[in-house]
Amino acid sequence: GAVVSQHPSWVICKSGTSVKIECRSLDFQATTMFWYRQFPKQSLMLMATSNEGSKATYEQGVEKDKFLINHASLTLSTLTVTSAHPEDSSFYICSARDFSGLAGGITDEQFFGPGTRLTVL
Amino acid sequence: GQNIDQPTEMTATEGAIVQINCTYQTSGFNGLFWYQQHAGEAPTFLSYNVLDGLEEKGRFSSFLSRSKGYSYLLLKELQMKDSASYLCAVRDGDYKLSFGAGTTVTVRA
Numbered sequence A: 001g002a003v004v005s006q007h008p009s010w011v012i013c014k015s016g017t018s019v020k021i022e023c024r025s026l027d028f029q030a031t032t033m034f035w036y037r038q039f040p041k042q043s044l045m046l047m048a049t050s051n052e053g054s055k056a057t058y059e060q061g062v063e064k065d066k067f068l069i070n071h072a073s074l075t076l077s078t079l080t081v082t083s084a085h086p087e088d089s090s091f092y093i094c095s096a097r098d099f100s101g102l103a104g105g106i107t108d109e110q111f112f113g114p115g116t117r118l119t120v121l
Numbered sequence B: 001g002q003n004i005d006q007p008t009e010m011t012a013t014e015g016a017i018v019q020i021n022c023t024y025q026t027s028g029f030n031g032l033f034w035y036q037q038h039a040g041e042a043p044t045f046l047s048y049n050v051l052d053g054l055e056e057k058g059r060f061s062s063f064l065s066r067s068k069g070y071s072y073l074l075l076k077e078l079q080m081k082d083s084a085s086y087l088c089a090v091r092d093g094d095y096k097l098s099f100g101a102g103t104t105v106t107v108r109a
Helices: none
Strands: A004-007 A010-013 A019-025 A032-038 A045-051 A067-073 A076-081 A090-098 A109-112 A116-120 B002-005 B009-013 B018-026 B032-037 B044-049 B053-057 B060-065 B070-075 B084-091 B097-099 B103-108
Touching (some): A004 A090, A010 A019, A019 A090, A032 A067, A032 A076, A045 A067, A045 B097, A076 A090, A109 B044, B002 B097, B018 B084, B018 B103, B032 B060, B032 B070, B044 B060, B044 B070
Parallel strands (some): B009 B103
Antiparallel strands (some): A019 A076, A032 A090, A067 A076, A090 A109, B032 B044, B053 B060, B060 B070, B084 B103
């Protein structure tokens, strides 16, 4: 199957600082990537859809000015948590959509990154 | 909107069979996925159904009835390593996934 990486795998930061998380599709091109957030013992909640070369679309209730998304190339999307606060502490997971199915899966399947654990002190 | 329900927890014995049910009410349907997730890790793909019926993949099978808004994941010959959370996810017409809360399966010796 296809490989999606995330960096960093974990990060601890002080309240008020900004944190950038990278999501890369390593062996296929992804014009669309998705960002999810998962709180302990809860399921994944879609935050936004990242589209290469255009603005991200955010789900209801997600602040676009707080969670900045940039999809600058066909293999890289970044999520920046601005002015992070303790309530932003969560597990952030990205996925990349494989349109063609050539990455080894089903057409339009999403391949997930390993996640980034963010802790804001 | 999407409403996806699955049981919170299930416990079974090693070697047994467990069936995890998932019911959904969605505004658009473009396939149903089952994922396995171990604590602190990303979900890994298990199965995909878009047409009614049963899909079998080794020890794991998944069933879908679109008219009933119902799916199940069947895990056979349970192994200790199968202890994990199992997520039911529905894909809509925009290819976005909505996840259920997950079912934690505990396999006991």
